[in-house]
Amino acid sequence: MSSQQNLEEEIQEMTSQAKVNHIEHNLVKFIQILRKLGIRISLAESIETLQSLQLIDIINKEEFKVTLRSLLVKNHHEKEIFDQAFDSFFIPQEIKEKKQTQHQEKIEEQEAAKQEASEELKFEKDSVREDVETEEVELELTEKQKEIYSKLDPETKEKIKNYIENSFPGHLRHSSHTKPALERLIGGSLSYWQRRLKEDDDNQAKPPIQHEVTGDLEMDRVIEDVISNLENNSDNLAAKDFKSIPKEDLPQVTMLIKDLSYKLATKISRRFRQNKKTGKIDLRKTIRNNIKYGGNLFELKYKEKKIQKPKFLLICDASDSMARYATFILQFIYGISSVVKDIESFIFSEDLERITDYFTGTESFEVTMNQIITNSQQWGSATDLNTSLKTFKENYMELVTPETNLIIMSDTKTIKLYDAASTLKEIKDKTKDLIWLNTLPKSEWEDLKSVQVFKEMSTMTECYTVKHLQEFAKMKFF
Amino acid sequence: MKLTKEDLKKSFKEENYICGDEITIPVYLALELEKPILITGEPGVGKTEIAKVLSNAFDTELIRLQCYEGLDENKALYEWNYQKQLLNIQLNKNNPEEEQLTDDIFSEDYLLERPLLKAIQTDKRPVLLIDEIDKTDQEFEAFLFELLSDFQVSIPELGTIKAKQRPIVILTSNADRELSDGLKRRCIFLYVELPSMEKEIEIIQTKVPSIGKELSRDIAAAVSYLRANLEFKKQPSISETLDWARALVSLDADRLSPELIQRTQALLFKTKHDLDVFKELGAKELTQKMRA
Numbered sequence: 001m002s003s004q005q006n007l008e009e010e011i012q013e014m015t016s017q018a019k020v021n022h023i024e025h026n027l028v029k030f031i032q033i034l035r036k037l038g039i040r041i042s043l044a045e046s047i048e049t050l051q052s053l054q055l056i057d058i059i060n061k062e063e064f065k066v067t068l069r070s071l072l073v074k075n076h077h078e079k080e081i082f083d084q085a086f087d088s089f090f091i092p093q094e095i096k097e098k099k100q101t102q103h104q105e106k107i108e109e110q111e112a113a114k115q116e117a118s119e120e121l122k123f124e125k126d127s128v129r130e131d132v133e134t135e136e137v138e139l140e141l142t143e144k145q146k147e148i149y150s151k152l153d154p155e156t157k158e159k160i161k162n163y164i165e166n167s168f169p170g171h172l173r174h175s176s177h178t179k180p181a182l183e184r185l186i187g188g189s190l191s192y193w194q195r196r197l198k199e200d201d202d203n204q205a206k207p208p209i210q211h212e213v214t215g216d217l218e219m220d221r222v223i224e225d226v227i228s229n230l231e232n233n234s235d236n237l238a239a240k241d242f243k244s245i246p247k248e249d250l251p252q253v254t255m256l257i258k259d260l261s262y263k264l265a266t267k268i269s270r271r272f273r274q275n276k277k278t279g280k281i282d283l284r285k286t287i288r289n290n291i292k293y294g295g296n297l298f299e300l301k302y303k304e305k306k307i308q309k310p311k312f313l314l315i316c317d318a319s320d321s322m323a324r325y326a327t328f329i330l331q332f333i334y335g336i337s338s339v340v341k342d343i344e345s346f347i348f349s350e351d352l353e354r355i356t357d358y359f360t361g362t363e364s365f366e367v368t369m370n371q372i373i374t375n376s377q378q379w380g381s382a383t384d385l386n387t388s389l390k391t392f393k394e395n396y397m398e399l400v401t402p403e404t405n406l407i408i409m410s411d412t413k414t415i416k417l418y419d420a421a422s423t424l425k426e427i428k429d430k431t432k433d434l435i436w437l438n439t440l441p442k443s444e445w446e447d448l449k450s451v452q453v454f455k456e457m458s459t460m461t462e463c464y465t466v467k468h469l470q471e472f473a474k475m476k477f478f
Numbered sequence: 479m480k481l482t483k484e485d486l487k488k489s490f491k492e493e494n495y496i497c498g499d500e501i502t503i504p505v506y507l508a509l510e511l512e513k514p515i516l517i518t519g520e521p522g523v524g525k526t527e528i529a530k531v532l533s534n535a536f537d538t539e540l541i542r543l544q545c546y547e548g549l550d551e552n553k554a555l556y557e558w559n560y561q562k563q564l565l566n567i568q569l570n571k572n573n574p575e576e577e578q579l580t581d582d583i584f585s586e587d588y589l590l591e592r593p594l595l596k597a598i599q600t601d602k603r604p605v606l607l608i609d610e611i612d613k614t615d616q617e618f619e620a621f622l623f624e625l626l627s628d629f630q631v632s633i634p635e636l637g638t639i640k641a642k643q644r645p646i647v648i649l650t651s652n653a654d655r656e657l658s659d660g661l662k663r664r665c666i667f668l669y670v671e672l673p674s675m676e677k678e679i680e681i682i683q684t685k686v687p688s689i690g691k692e693l694s695r696d697i698a699a700a701v702s703y704l705r706a707n708l709e710f711k712k713q714p715s716i717s718e719t720l721d722w723a724r725a726l727v728s729l730d731a732d733r734l735s736p737e738l739i740q741r742t743q744a745l746l747f748k749t750k751h752d753l754d755v756f757k758e759l760g761a762k763e764l765t766q767k768m769r770a
Contacts, residue, residue, distance in 0.1 A: 040659070042663065045663065048511070052507055052510075052511060055506070055507065055510050055511075056483075056503065056507075062499055062500075063499055063503055066499055066500050066503040066504065067503055067504075067507060069504075069667070070503065070504035070507055070666045070667050070668055071507070071666065071667075073667050073669075074659075074662040074663075074667055075518070075653070075656070075662070075667075076518065076653065076669055079667075079669050251709065252709060255709065255711070296564060296568070297564075298561065298564060300560075474656070
């Protein structure tokens with residue numbers, strides 16, 4: 001009887017231990033998901049969260065959710081991500097398994113499509129073997145490139161295949177250079193299609209959160225769920241690519257930007273004022289002010305730090321693909337005009353045009369922008385940064401001082417890349433800092449030579465959503 | 479004094495603060511883990527009210543530090559009474575015992591106690607409300623989170639003063655600016671949302687007992703429609719709803735009508751932009767939509 005009892009107790013202990021381990025395991029996994037989604041959670045916070053579970057009824061899902069949220073989340077934006085992740089992760093086992101199977105099937109489909117792409121992207125080469133005349137050689141393309149190929153329509157695929165077959169006829173097929181040359185050409189063509197696909201599909205233009213695949217089926221499923229829900233959530237405008245914001249939502253985005261400018265303006269003006277309090281005692285003023293008390297230092301006067309307002313020179317790419325971004329960036333910069341020393345603004349596409357004078361009037365921002373769009377020769381044309389920078393150098397260099405923060409907003413794509421870079425270097429040397437607001441997502445930066453070239457000489461930051469503008473507003477010169 | 483979860487829920491109810499687990503659980507965790515609680519949310523949703531509820535629930539003093547631009551240690555923690563020290567020096571001008579004089583003027587008699595010092599020196603565990611922390615400067619915030627982690631203060635002339643009791647600390651923020659990671663890490667986070675329509679009816683009926691059932695339902699429906707469908711700079715929050723309800727009761731209203739809405743709309747909207755947005759919809763349209 002006693003051994004029976006012992007056994008039962010042991011089993012009970014093991015079951016409860018397994019339960020605790022299961023919760024711990026799930027919680028750790030959930031925290032890792034949140035980290036992948038951009039929420040910063042320290043080890044100490046994870047431990048505290050686990051300990052706090054002893055204080056609540058973990059069977060009560062709502063109580064469990066609120067507890068985790070209050071310990072792991074730190075602002076409203078993170079709360080949204082947390083709620084989505086929680087609802088997707090903590091679900092009944094059978095639904096979890098079903099969703100995982102669907103996710104697995106999706107991955108397998110993608111893998112099959114990539115495999116098919118590998119099969120199709122082969123070229124025929126004269127064989128060195130005597131028993132066969134020709135042999136098929138597979139091109140070594142990256143997984144991403146294969147994925148892009150699999151998404152193309154049959155007609156485009158056929159074009160690429162024909163291109164491979166007809167590119168190197170006759171004796172060139174023997175050459176050892178043929179394969180790498182073809183790989184470069186096809187790679188370039190697929191990069192072009194990658195950009196085209198993204199431009200065509202507004203909803204998938206750029207994800208609101210940059211993430212990496214973890215390799216864990218469950219984690220990847222939850223992360224993908226959260227990201228797709230955030231993309232579809234119309235309230236999440238701050239994370240939406242400016243280019244893909246529907247017309248009806250534009251006033252809301254304008255409000256968000258105005259709000260951000262207002263917050264930044266109060267932050268700048270506040271910083272200047274606070275120095276009064278922390279300054280040193282101004283002896284001269286103190287003595288002068290206390291003569292009325294017979295020389296006793298009754299009222300102290302403090303030194304005030306000299307106000308140093310930042311000075312900006314903004315050059316915005318207003319070419320066809322960039323015009324929407326230019327409007328938002330200009331609006332943001334002019335929103336803080338009351339607290340910065342000086343703003344000079346230019347737009348460029350084929351050449352440069354100064355637009356500072358448009359903003360000195362009393363008209364609203366919307367009216368001013370309409371005037372620019374109507375009158376400007378540059379709004380919506382093609383991009384030539386080099387010519388534009390040369391024009392700037394010839395005509396407007398007197399506007400640049402060592403205090404100037406030069407801000408360029410562009411996707412870096414231009415003709416005469418190296419000439420543009422060398423002209424920009426000359427201008428940059430005369431400024432305090434060069435900040436490049438890049439409208440391309442970071443994930444695409446590596447593939448583009450132009451980004452690499454301009455990144456070397458500037459502080460480059462992503463800038464295609466209101467959230468990016470918020471990050472920009474946190475930069476040190478503000 | 480310790481409160482269980484149920485006690486805390488009861489206290490909120492007794493203080494006429496209508497809320498669910500989404501508010502009581504974080505507050506309970508903050509009390510149990512002895513951590514400050516950072517409450518954010520739209521202005522007027524009842525953030526500050528939580529501190530008042532807790533002070534009543536624990537029958538303890540509520541010490542409030544209202545933050546503003548330029549708030550510094552002198553105003554928040556302590557300050558030497560410079561004028562009093564000077565007078566003492568003048569009175570003892572001819573006294574040769576210099577050391578004695580220095581000890582005198584840097585004693586507690588010459589210390590002006592500000593809210594933070596008061597909170598750690600009080601015998602009974604008080605509720606310390608640091609209101610609108612986002613209005614202060616980053617330097618002050620850094621100073622504050624040091625205080626909140628150790629609950630002790632160093633005054634160079636006096637030494638270290640340790641807290642007699644760890645106060646219940648409540649910080650509120652309207653998210654005017656992002657707070658530092660250090661501060662946020664030390665706090666339990668609570669975002670107070672605008673209430674659902676059913677909950678808002680309950681709040682109105684609790685806070686304005688003389689209101690009729692139909693009017694309270696009309697008000698909650700109207701406000702809920704406005705929040706969901708119009709783009710305001712400042713959404714009408716609970717405090718505006720309650721002001722509106724009180725105004726309508728004082729006008730002897732029993733149902734909402736377009737005329738009444740027009741006469742009292744100033745209580746709901748705080749900027750010209752919001753008033754214009756509402757005018758575009760119109761009071762008549764609102765009464766139709768909210769009853770639909």
